[in-house]
Amino acid sequence: MGENVQGNNRNGFIIGMGLTLLLALLAGLLAKLPFLAIMGQLVIAIILGMAWRAAFGLPDVLRSGVTFSNKKLLRLGIILLGMRLNLADIYNAGMNVFLIAFLNLVFALVLVYLIARWFGVDRNLSILTACGTAICGAAAVVAIAPIIKAKETETAVSAGIVALLGTTFTLIYSVIYGLLPLSATGYGIFAGGTLHEVAHVVAAAGAGGEAAVDMAVIVKLTRVALLVPVAFLIGYLFQRGSEKTAGNKPSLSIFPWFILGFLAMSGFNTLGIVSESVANGIVSIAYILIAMAMGGLGLNVEVKTFRKLGMKGFAAGVVGSIFLAVFGYALVMIFNVS
Numbered sequence: 001m002g003e004n005v006q007g008n009n010r011n012g013f014i015i016g017m018g019l020t021l022l023l024a025l026l027a028g029l030l031a032k033l034p035f036l037a038i039m040g041q042l043v044i045a046i047i048l049g050m051a052w053r054a055a056f057g058l059p060d061v062l063r064s065g066v067t068f069s070n071k072k073l074l075r076l077g078i079i080l081l082g083m084r085l086n087l088a089d090i091y092n093a094g095m096n097v098f099l100i101a102f103l104n105l106v107f108a109l110v111l112v113y114l115i116a117r118w119f120g121v122d123r124n125l126s127i128l129t130a131c132g133t134a135i136c137g138a139a140a141v142v143a144i145a146p147i148i149k150a151k152e153t154e155t156a157v158s159a160g161i162v163a164l165l166g167t168t169f170t171l172i173y174s175v176i177y178g179l180l181p182l183s184a185t186g187y188g189i190f191a192g193g194t195l196h197e198v199a200h201v202v203a204a205a206g207a208g209g210e211a212a213v214d215m216a217v218i219v220k221l222t223r224v225a226l227l228v229p230v231a232f233l234i235g236y237l238f239q240r241g242s243e244k245t246a247g248n249k250p251s252l253s254i255f256p257w258f259i260l261g262f263l264a265m266s267g268f269n270t271l272g273i274v275s276e277s278v279a280n281g282i283v284s285i286a287y288i289l290i291a292m293a294m295g296g297l298g299l300n301v302e303v304k305t306f307r308k309l310g311m312k313g314f315a316a317g318v319v320g321s322i323f324l325a326v327f328g329y330a331l332v333m334i335f336n337v338s
Contacts, residue, residue: 009064016065023048023295024288038170040199042138043163045291046156049298050306058299070152070296075258077289078143082265083282090222093215096335097189101222104193104328108134109230112320119316124150125158127234129313132162133320136224137197142293143227143259147235156297157309165317166196169325173204186332188212192219194328225266231259
């Protein structure tokens with residue numbers, strides 16, 4: 001009897017993890033379609049997970065495999081994603097570009113959080129939405145979520161909010177590009193400094209040609225690199241808050257040590273130890289692992305929960321993103337990189 005239960009649990013674990021892999025691969029295929037490419041694989045995986053949950057439910061026997069994807073594979077994916085970052089490109093772009101990326105990040109992080117709290121959004125959802133808007137979309141959301149011990153529903157809803165924001169503003173940027181008095185380089189800095197996901201940046205900057213895309217990606221990846229100090233800062237502040245409210249002793253367990261793995265992989269890529277094709281392959285694996293985690297998150301969220309938690313957060317994100325666009329445009333003009 002005990003062996004049958006153990007066998008069922010093992011099979012359920014494998015099937016649950018396999019389901020998240022199926023969702024991730026399907027999301028990757030859908031992300032190649034013209035409009036869906038703007039949304040990106042990660043967000044599509046969440047939507048597919050929610051759709052599967054609505055249509056078929058999620059049996060308890062599969063939950064262990066889904067949870068494994070949510071937590072363990074997520075961290076491994078974040079670590080491998082560091083291979084996308086070449087720190088030399090950021091250095092070569094110059095101090096002005098770095099400052100623009102840094103100031104945009106700080107501005108968005110603080111403003112979106114404050115607006116969300118003012119709109120009545122709970123603390124975790126406010127933090128995650130702010131980080132996703134300020135840093136690198138869904139990847140930032142899922143990287144910060146374990147640090148603040150966010151619920152799976154909060155993580156999925158925040159990632160969905162940021163994706164919807166990014167898609168909306170990508171379309172707006174593509175339309176207004178011809179009206180802006182910016183060179184291709186200036187427009188790339190503007191898009192890379194203010195849009196949400198890497199996919200959003202590439203899609204919007206495409207209106208300005210290859211020069212705009214190249215610069216936009218560098219600025220965006222500068223914001224991605226700043227995920228490391230932001231994660232440690234949030235971990236530190238969260239730990240201090242926990243100690244004050246619960247009288248806990250200082251602990252190192254709350255700090256996002258997997259972020260060090262992300263940074264180590266970035267350094268590995270910067271040194272050029274592996275070829276570009278190998279690095280790209282590792283990044284592709286990273287996105288599959290993170291997409292599996294996102295699919296798992298979607299499987300744990302009901303559509304009505306998304307509607308209930310997401311509306312105020314989305315409204316706060318819209319207001320914050322408008323201010324970020326204006327602020328980012330002003331920085332491009334002030335630093336005379338237009």
